[in-house]
Amino acid sequence: MTAGTAARRSDATRAAILAAARRRFAADGYERATIRAIAADADIDPAMVMRYYGSKERLFAAAAEFDLRLPDPAQLSRSGYGRALVRHFLERWEEDGTFVALLRAAVTNDAARDQMRDVFAGQIIPLVAAAAPADRRVAHRAGLVASQMIGLAMTRYVLALPPIARMSRDDVVAWIAPVLQRYLTRPAPPSTADS
Amino acid sequence: MTAGTAARRSDATRAAILAAARRRFAADGYERATIRAIAADADIDPAMVMRYYGSKERLFAAAAEFDLRLPDPAQLSRSGYGRALVRHFLERWEEDGTFVALLRAAVTNDAARDQMRDVFAGQIIPLVAAAAPADRRVAHRAGLVASQMIGLAMTRYVLALPPIARMSRDDVVAWIAPVLQRYLTRPAPPSTADS
DNA sequence: GTCTATAATTCGATAGAC
DNA sequence: GTCTATCGAATTATAGAC
Numbered sequence: 368m369t370a371g372t373a374a375r376r377s378d379a380t381r382a383a384i385l386a387a388a389r390r391r392f393a394a395d396g397y398e399r400a401t402i403r404a405i406a407a408d409a410d411i412d413p414a415m416v417m418r419y420y421g422s423k424e425r426l427f428a429a430a431a432e433f434d435l436r437l438p439d440p441a442q443l444s445r446s447g448y449g450r451a452l453v454r455h456f457l458e459r460w461e462e463d464g465t466f467v468a469l470l471r472a473a474v475t476n477d478a479a480r481d482q483m484r485d486v487f488a489g490q491i492i493p494l495v496a497a498a499a500p501a502d503r504r505v506a507h508r509a510g511l512v513a514s515q516m517i518g519l520a521m522t523r524y525v526l527a528l529p530p531i532a533r534m535s536r537d538d539v540v541a542w543i544a545p546v547l548q549r550y551l552t553r554p555a556p557p558s559t560a561d562s
Numbered sequence: 563m564t565a566g567t568a569a570r571r572s573d574a575t576r577a578a579i580l581a582a583a584r585r586r587f588a589a590d591g592y593e594r595a596t597i598r599a600i601a602a603d604a605d606i607d608p609a610m611v612m613r614y615y616g617s618k619e620r621l622f623a624a625a626a627e628f629d630l631r632l633p634d635p636a637q638l639s640r641s642g643y644g645r646a647l648v649r650h651f652l653e654r655w656e657e658d659g660t661f662v663a664l665l666r667a668a669v670t671n672d673a674a675r676d677q678m679r680d681v682f683a684g685q686i687i688p689l690v691a692a693a694a695p696a697d698r699r700v701a702h703r704a705g706l707v708a709s710q711m712i713g714l715a716m717t718r719y720v721l722a723l724p725p726i727a728r729m730s731r732d733d734v735v736a737w738i739a740p741v742l743q744r745y746l747t748r749p750a751p752p753s754t755a756d757s
Numbered sequence: 758g759t760c761t762a763t764a765a766t767t768c769g770a771t772a773g774a775c
Numbered sequence: 776g777t778c779t780a781t782c783g784a785a786t787t788a789t790a791g792a793c
Contacts, residue, residue: 377758396670398593401786410762417788474669474720475591487723510717510725511737517721518713522705525669526712528682530705541751542706546741556736572776596768607778612770 382421382457383409388430397472397479399425424478431469431482435490440497448498449548453540456516460524467524470517477552487513499551511550519543576614583625592622592667592674593710595741619673626664629686629755630654635692643741648735651711655719657695662719665712682708694746706745714738 387408391400402423406413420426436459443451460466469486472479487509495509502508519539522531531539586595598619601608615621631654638646655661662679667674682704690704697703714734717726724736724746 372690414760423787471669474666475594480721483721484723506725507729510723510729513723514713514717514726515710516713517716518709518711521712521716522709526675526678528679528705528708530701531709534702534705545751547743549741550737555600556740609778618769
């Protein structure tokens with residue numbers, strides 16, 4: 368029983384560290400979120416963080432693992448992609464602080480930036496590929512979707528510009544959904560180059 | 563003549579420090595850009611930075627002073643706002659690294675975040691007010707414009723997502739301009755609340 | 758498993774010689 | 776005006792007692 372109890376306690380400690388790390392990384396970014404502060408939040412000794420996660424970098428990697436859990440495009444009506452996507456992003460972001468932590472850290476930390484690129488390549492691009500078939504500009508369209516959604520996250524959570532931070536979810540959806548819809552499905556505008 | 567020469571030399575040194583500071587703050591963000599590294603870039607002694615600017619915070623404030631130099635809406639055709647704005651942003655951003663420095667620092671530094679809010683309130687909102695008269699949702703519209711443009715800056719310069727970072731200016735303008743145009747002039751979509 | 762003590766760096770800032 | 780030397784604080788990380 369001793370081993371079982373210890374394992375369970377140790378798991379709870381690990382989880383507490385991870386939750387505190389996510390909050391701190393989300394609030395302060397990578398360099399300003401200190402192991403000491405994270406440990407204090409989790410009400411444990413700083414040395415335990417090192418014992419469990421080895422280094423600050425590996426702790427961050429564990430805390431910032433992020434799955435957008437995007438809906439399957441096959442389940443959505445083609446005309447409703449925009450609305451469904453914006454609503455899903457807002458709900459997923461506000462479910463926990465992981466995405467904001469990742470976004471904030473990605474600005475100054477190379478590993479976090481690479482992780483953001485992975486989220487883009489591994490989750491956004493496949494979704495757009497499924498939603499906008501028979502179009503060779505999938506990467507462009509996905510990048511444009513990302514640009515609007517990352518800008519929304521920045522202005523709503525990180526910079527907290529008052530008009531965007533205070534806007535209701537419904538208003539955000541009503542304004543942004545048509546833009547995503549356009550990026551996903553609209554014929555490419557006249558351009559100097561093909562790609 | 564001695565005073566004049568000294569003054570000129572001192573001015574050149576100040577300018578060199580400021581240019582190096584902008585590059586470092588843009589590349590590394592506020593905390594990781596050290597005074598020592600900035601001084602090394604400018605090829606002067608770190609102590610001189612302190613002598614000239616007093617503290618790292620005041621150096622940043624000087625380096626991140628930023629004027630978007632937005633065009634006068636009265637000079638533009640109402641249907642061409644979107645195109646003119648996107649093009650102007652791209653040119654102004656790439657003219658020097660000041661905006662990226664400010665954006666990067668604003669994620670972890672409170673003073674920089676406040677400065678970003680000031681740029682929004684003092685430069686974006688007045689422009690939108692002039693471009694979209696007789697509409698009470700000016701702050702909303704300005705916030706939406708900011709969300710798309712900040713997202714563009716993030717994905718193109720900070721995260722450097724390949725499809726956006728590699729896109730030509732003309733393609734960026736062709737894709738983004740209609741979105742800004744929509745945020746500026748389109749009747750507000752049906753919403754739960756008025757404001 | 759937990760915590761104390763501390764090593765090893767690195768930073769912003771200061772004092773003072775020249 | 777310029778630079779050397781250094782302080783004091785804060786950080787990650789480690790070693791080892793209990």
